[in-house]
Amino acid sequence: SVQLEMKALWDEFNQLGTEMIVTKAGRRMFPTFQVKIFGMDPMADYMLLMDFVPVDDKRYRQLPSPLGRYAFHSSSWLVAGKADPATPGRVHYHPDSPAKGAQWMKQIVSFDKLKLTNNLLDDNGHIILNSMHRYQPRFHVVYVDPRKDSEKYAEENFKTFVFEETRFTAVTAYQNHRITQLKIASNPFAKGFRDCDPEDWPRNHRPGALPLMSAFARSRNPVSSPAHQ
Amino acid sequence: SVQLEMKALWDEFNQLGTEMIVTKAGRRMFPTFQVKIFGMDPMADYMLLMDFVPVDDKRYRQLPSPLGRYAFHSSSWLVAGKADPATPGRVHYHPDSPAKGAQWMKQIVSFDKLKLTNNLLDDNGHIILNSMHRYQPRFHVVYVDPRKDSEKYAEENFKTFVFEETRFTAVTAYQNHRITQLKIASNPFAKGFRDCDPEDWPRNHRPGALPLMSAFARSRNPVSSPAHQ
DNA sequence: TTCTTGTCACCTAGGTGTTAATAT
DNA sequence: ATATTAACACCTAGGTGACAAGAA
Secondary structure, three states: OEEEOOHHHHHHHHHHOOEEEOEOOOEEOOOOOEEEEOOOOOOOEEEEEEEEEEOOOEEEEEOOOOOOOOOOOOOOEEEEEEOOOOOOOOOEEOOOOOEEHHHHHOOOEEOOOOEEEOOOOOOOOOEEOOOOOEEEEEEEEEEOOOOOOHHHHOOOOEEEEEOHHHOEEEEOOOOOHHHHHHHHHHOHHHHHHOOOOHHHOOOOOOOOOOOOOOHHHHOOOOOOOEOEO | OEEEOOHHHHHHHHHHOOEEEOEOOOEEOOOOOEEEEOOOOOOOEEEEEEEEEEOOOEEEEEOOOOOOOOOOOOOOEEEEEEOOOOOOOOEEEOOOOOEEHHHHHOOOEEOOOOEEEOOOOOOOOOEEOOOOOEEEEEEEEEEOOOOOOHHHHOOOOEEEEEOHHHOEEEEOOOOOHHHHHHHHHHOHHHHHHOOOOOOOOOOOOOOOOOOOOOHHHHOOOOOOOEOEO
16 A cells, blocks of 8 residues: 655645646656555565656646736636647656565655656656646556566556546646745745745845745645555 | 776875775765676676775874974874774665666766765764774675575675775875875865866965866876776 | 864755746 | 746755864
8 A cells, every 4th residue: 555745735736736847858846756655565576656647638728817917827727629649658667666665665755856848859768748738647566576477467466556636737837826836835945935934034035025825834734645546 | 897987096096095084974985986897697686885894903193294283294104003993894785786787787886875984883874984094995796696595605696896096094184185185186076175277267266275186187097907806 | 292073165966936038 | 928948046955175173
């Protein structure tokens, strides 16, 4: 069985409609997909990997702003037509693969090396996604079968876990300002854009900035839900 | 067979008498111990590890300076007596261990996570060494024998490689100023102490500093010697 | 006096959203 | 008008030797 880490944070993003940046060079996900794993054979070898499947066959489009200004995006999405042709369905193997069950279970497994790109010609092995499309991350565990004819047992040596709260829309720039603010509030690497951190205030204060999105800090919840399998 | 990377740099340090800093928290080696490996079974599993053995049973001592000043260290060492009691003989497994021969051979294997400490009570798994003692790094390759009674074949599944040019004296502060200068000249992380880099000059110039040790740049040599085995 | 420790400025390396310019 | 790109300031994270203070 598998338990999603930082579920409370994922839930908070999911409630607003999670967006993940895709760039030509590749961008990490935030939150990072991390899991705790239980019930493996400690002595057996496993491969851990992720892939991303389209949630629907739609292309999205931002709701036109009544102000006619680019400066503020709404949180509403319009369906803009059928999805673009599917991208090469790449897979990301966790770099520690293969490893023993004991190794995987003894600490949180983090996919922080996984990067998303919109470059169809990417040759860095990153996950290729279409911007303005919705995706569902999937987590797969493959038991490395030591038997000679292991190919015949592929079905039973394979297990997939899906956490619906990790769904997101791929974007090249954030569309929903509340998503931006929650990323700034919760991602350590975006600390430079925070305005209400009491520690470094008013030294870091920049006029005209938006208030801190503190919902994350208020609603932490250590309980994770089981995976929909 | 195994080939030492950056042999020219190691030679240059060795000629001056290599020193490696040891700290309580643990300090990386520079140069980093890196090797290219040939002749493994691509499909077999191997563990790669290093350990450090005393070169002799002596404790060293800096030659007293004729100036009576701490500010300048000589390049000469005196024997100061018998070695201190041996430290716990720890080993450092390369973090990618175990891995297939194909994986190890397809790129340079770098021990850049290895750290040296003088803290006898270290609980970070670092290599514990006595300051003012000389050490010889050793590199070991262990074939992971799939046979049930693999312990009986430990001897033949084990191979050790020694590069004498990687010998060094463990120190808590550099003793030979020429070693300091060569470290500054060749370690990217010490760039802040360089004075003769034409790129950033004179912006970075600090008065009273010593000239750049450019021997490394002058004497690069891509040919590595075979290991003394 | 010699050796060790802790703090520091200055780097490398790379992950953020912002912004202005460009593409579609 | 909307979507994408590239350069940028500002962070995290951590590897350097210098230096002053302390320990032996």
